[in-house]
Amino acid sequence: MKLAxxxxxxxxxxDREMTWMIKADLDLPMFFGIAGNIIHxxxxxxxxxxxxxxxxxxxxxxxxxxxxxxxxxxxxxxxHVASLxxxxxxDKAETRxxxxxxxxxxxxxxxxxxxNYMMARVVELLAAQEQEQEDNSYLKELSGLLTSQLCLGExxxxxxxxxxxxxxxxxxxxxxxxTAILMSSCLEVGAKLAKADEEVVxxxxxxxxxxxxxxxxxxxMLDFIxxxxxxxxxxxSDLANGNITLPVLYALQDERLAPKVRRxxxxxxxxxxxxxVSDIVNSKILHxxxxxxxxxxxxxxxxxxxxxxxxASKDLEILLAYFGKRVF
Ligand code: FPP
Ligand code: MG
Numbered sequence: 001m002k003l004a005x006x007x008x009x010x011x012x013x014x015d016r017e018m019t020w021m022i023k024a025d026l027d028l029p030m031f032f033g034i035a036g037n038i039i040h041x042x043x044x045x046x047x048x049x050x051x052x053x054x055x056x057x058x059x060x061x062x063x064x065x066x067x068x069x070x071x072x073x074x075x076x077x078x079x080h081v082a083s084l085x086x087x088x089x090x091d092k093a094e095t096r097x098x099x100x101x102x103x104x105x106x107x108x109x110x111x112x113x114x115x116n117y118m119m120a121r122v123v124e125l126l127a128a129q130e131q132e133q134e135d136n137s138y139l140k141e142l143s144g145l146l147t148s149q150l151c152l153g154e155x156x157x158x159x160x161x162x163x164x165x166x167x168x169x170x171x172x173x174x175x176x177x178x179t180a181i182l183m184s185s186c187l188e189v190g191a192k193l194a195k196a197d198e199e200v201v202x203x204x205x206x207x208x209x210x211x212x213x214x215x216x217x218x219x220x221m222l223d224f225i226x227x228x229x230x231x232x233x234x235x236x237s238d239l240a241n242g243n244i245t246l247p248v249l250y251a252l253q254d255e256r257l258a259p260k261v262r263r264x265x266x267x268x269x270x271x272x273x274x275x276x277v278s279d280i281v282n283s284k285i286l287h288x289x290x291x292x293x294x295x296x297x298x299x300x301x302x303x304x305x306x307x308x309x310x311x312a313s314k315d316l317e318i319l320l321a322y323f324g325k326r327v328f
Pocket of ligand 2: 088093
């Protein structure tokens with residue numbers, strides 16, 4: 001069964017809301033490439049993980065305005081997709097989920113304008129919402145705060161390219177900024193919208209943070225173990241781009257592997273990168289990385305147990321099972 005079915009969420013409603021986000025913008029001509037790109041992206045589908053997390057969060061409250069929950073759920077997907085369009089330009093990724101990336105299908109300028117428009121539209125809609133509602137503290141979460149963290153996370157990553165002395169705390173803070181904060185905000189915003197108790201909001205936020213950390217750590221692992229056909233991009237791309245992920249940090253703690261890793265730089269050949277990737281794959285490092293991801297999942301599980309009195313706690317179990325799927 002698909003995650004949406006397990007959570008009893010109709011993804012079509014989320015897609016319809018995303019389509020509304022652009023159709024309701026009378027300043028955006030529908031014949032513009034930007035509109036076509038976004039409609040195409042919506043039709044192409046996706047996991048819609050983040051919108052589902054907003055909906056799950058809202059199930060922990062007393063009052064729910066389904067229309068508003070859906071609006072904010074769609075907003076989170078816009079933020080996510082826009083950030084991936086930028087990410088693919090920055091990473092020079094030619095494919096994502098097996099499909100050509102937007103900048104490959106169109107051009108870099110069009111892709112950047114499309115993503116910028118999506119982010120701007122999010123700000124516009126959130127600002128309109130802010131005027132409509134009295135208690136709108138949750139909007140702060142999704143507007144400036146969250147998007148600036150995404151940018152900071154990516155900047156931390158770029159700023160540390162081939163920095164083999166990257167402290168673990170910097171890696172963790174980068175990971176939190178680029179991935180975990182969005183996930184924790186989704187649950188938090190949903191819960192706040194539904195006027196859940198502050199303590200519950202806080203627990204859901206922590207739960208989302210731990211899931212997000214495990215998710216990104218596993219994603220970093222996949223870059224080492226999956227073939228390019230499955231990954232939709234060449235294996236070892238992160239390392240070739242100089243991104244210091246957890247497998248690399250653990251390899252640097254290994255006397256035998258560290259000198260090989262340290263030799264890599266911007267001019268390293270595909271063979272040199274491939275050799276280090278297979279050295280890491282053939283060592284115990286990925287087991288160590290997986291263990292770290294498991295630790296985050298256990299911490300999330302503990303929080304879910306504290307929320308068992310809520311009917312929606314079964315949704316947390318479902319999310320845990322989904323995020324906890326082993327990649328190794
Ligand atoms: C994927 O990382 C990328 C992110 C989780 C965030 C990217 C964010 C930005 C580029 C900032 C964008 C900000 C604005 C305002 C548009 P990855 O490369 O590790 O994952 P991948 O394997 O999915 O590419
Ligand atoms: Mg990328």
